[in-house]
Amino acid sequence: MTQISSDLHDLTVAQLASLLSTRKVSAVETAQHFLTRASAHAQLGAFLDLQPDTTLAQARAADVRLADGSAGPLTGVPLAHKDIFVTRDFATTAGSRMLRGYKSPFDATVVAKLGAGVPGTPPGAGMVTLGKLNCDEFAMGSANENSAYGPVKNPWDTSCIPGGSSGGSAAAVAARLTPAATGTDTGGSIRQPASFCGVTGIKPTYGRASRYGMVAFASSLDQAGPLARSAEDCALLLGAMCGPDPDRDSTSLDLPTEDFCRNLNADLAGLRIGIPAEFFGDGLAPDVRAAVDAALKQLAQLGARLVPISLPRTELSIPVYYIIAPAEASSNLSRFDGVKFGYRAPQYTDLNDMYLQTRAQGFGDEVKRRIMIGTYVLSHGYYDAYYLQAQKIRRMIADDFQQAFKQCDVIAGPVAPTVAWKLGGHSDPLADYLADIFTLPASLAGLPGMSLPVGFGAGHLPVGMQLIGNYLGEARLLNVAHRFQQATDWHTAKPQGI
Numbered sequence: 001m002t003q004i005s006s007d008l009h010d011l012t013v014a015q016l017a018s019l020l021s022t023r024k025v026s027a028v029e030t031a032q033h034f035l036t037r038a039s040a041h042a043q044l045g046a047f048l049d050l051q052p053d054t055t056l057a058q059a060r061a062a063d064v065r066l067a068d069g070s071a072g073p074l075t076g077v078p079l080a081h082k083d084i085f086v087t088r089d090f091a092t093t094a095g096s097r098m099l100r101g102y103k104s105p106f107d108a109t110v111v112a113k114l115g116a117g118v119p120g121t122p123p124g125a126g127m128v129t130l131g132k133l134n135c136d137e138f139a140m141g142s143a144n145e146n147s148a149y150g151p152v153k154n155p156w157d158t159s160c161i162p163g164g165s166s167g168g169s170a171a172a173v174a175a176r177l178t179p180a181a182t183g184t185d186t187g188g189s190i191r192q193p194a195s196f197c198g199v200t201g202i203k204p205t206y207g208r209a210s211r212y213g214m215v216a217f218a219s220s221l222d223q224a225g226p227l228a229r230s231a232e233d234c235a236l237l238l239g240a241m242c243g244p245d246p247d248r249d250s251t252s253l254d255l256p257t258e259d260f261c262r263n264l265n266a267d268l269a270g271l272r273i274g275i276p277a278e279f280f281g282d283g284l285a286p287d288v289r290a291a292v293d294a295a296l297k298q299l300a301q302l303g304a305r306l307v308p309i310s311l312p313r314t315e316l317s318i319p320v321y322y323i324i325a326p327a328e329a330s331s332n333l334s335r336f337d338g339v340k341f342g343y344r345a346p347q348y349t350d351l352n353d354m355y356l357q358t359r360a361q362g363f364g365d366e367v368k369r370r371i372m373i374g375t376y377v378l379s380h381g382y383y384d385a386y387y388l389q390a391q392k393i394r395r396m397i398a399d400d401f402q403q404a405f406k407q408c409d410v411i412a413g414p415v416a417p418t419v420a421w422k423l424g425g426h427s428d429p430l431a432d433y434l435a436d437i438f439t440l441p442a443s444l445a446g447l448p449g450m451s452l453p454v455g456f457g458a459g460h461l462p463v464g465m466q467l468i469g470n471y472l473g474e475a476r477l478l479n480v481a482h483r484f485q486q487a488t489d490w491h492t493a494k495p496q497g498i
């Protein structure tokens with residue numbers, strides 16, 4: 001027992017679940033172990049809120065279910081949530097000063113499904129919440145440097161960023177402070193930090209997971225998904241997170257909950273993997289290219305066929321995304337007005353001044369920049385020139401994928417042009433935007449995408465490979481990633497000193 005307990009943090013979700021269900025460890029013991037680690041590694045800046053009493057109460061409830069036979073496959077396994085999901089028992093800040101100390105009266109659907117369950121429905125997965133994880137303010141960013149609560153450090157090199165906006169989630173999983181975490185991906189925020197921190201993450205098809213209780217950034221793009229240390233773990237979590245939520249999110253897909261583990265071991269023989277030429281151009285750093293090329297070779301050895309394809313509008317995804325996402329954000333963030341909830345400026349002269357002071361003080365620079373861009377592109381006279389054009393090109397980008405999927409079953413390429421950069425390394429926000437080039441196309445098309453570790457680049461920093469599937473093709477992506485992980489051990493590498 002002692003040996004098992006000291007190594008609990010090195011176990012995957014699947015391994016922990018098996019120890020818990022056979023009662024070799026208790027949920028309380030497991031939760032305590034991870035809480036101790038989270039405190040011991042506070043310098044990473046990954047956690048924004050820990051409530052040990054709440055966590056241990058959830059763990060005790062899980063132990064009851066494990067004892068009385070009502071447990072599900074994930075009951076008692078700890079996880080932590082990106083601080084963009086509202087939670088009743090933990091503060092929810094969305095990384096913003098605007099929501100400092102905010103307590104939601106309800107849990108997001110994803111949180112409820114993974115935990116005790118959505119009220120009025122059968123019990124949830126019974127996972128135990130360790131706490132809330134740092135993220136870029138309102139999920140806007142690529143480096144986790146836009147959080148009002150300080151940056152997160154990359155466990156592989158603490159002078160580097162972990163990626164964003166789910167930087168706390170990726171860093172906490174990489175540092176083994178939690179076996180798994182939730183994240184959200186609007187333009188790459190699960191895939192890119194997963195890549196930079198050497199963990200596995202998946203963004204499902206738009207609409208797979210309910211957005212109810214996810215603090216909204218860009219509603220036509222936002223999607224929840226898991227980050228963990230293996231494709232198998234992601235499959236387990238994704239199955240517990242997804243499913244229709246018709247009363248609370250009308251954009252959630254009306255499809256039965258799927259078992260994403262069912263095809264994990266399927267043979268890759270004959271699988272056509274599309275390699276988009278535009279993902280391997282001059283902008284791709286040689287170290288990232290080398291690791292991704294080696295991974296593609298490995299997939300070919302596993303029986304897959306590599307097919308050259310083209311996604312001709314890849315470059316346009318940057319201007320298109322940085323029009324549509326800010327436009328939606330400027331509308332979504334209008335609710336933060338100092339009246340309904342959150343921050344209110346302490347001093348003001350009249351109502352208008354109260355709005356101005358509250359928003360000037362409550363929002364950080366990047367959020368203000370996006371609100372200004374969004375309001376501009378939606379304004380009379382510019383709507384047609386910018387917003388409408390962007391919507392048209394968005395459709396063309398989605399069509400390009402459908403053309404590509406006539407030639408291949410899955411698309412593979414890099415997640416980001418480089419490995420993680422230094423904290424403070426990008427002084428110009430445009431540099432962050434440009435680094436999103438490979439993740440934005442799938443987001444704009446609403447397609448599932450994932451990142452899995454495939455090696456190391458400059459400075460021994462992790463490199464991720466991206467897999468993009470057609471709509472509802474998550475099981476296939478997880479199958480490819482799982483087979484790769486069965487044949488390699490990049491996903492088991494561990495940062496030094498952790």
Ligand code: GLN
Pocket residue numbers: 139140141142164165184185186187188189190217325436
């Ligand atoms: N980096 C992108 C942005 O800043 C994506 C963020 C996200 O996916 N939440 O908007």
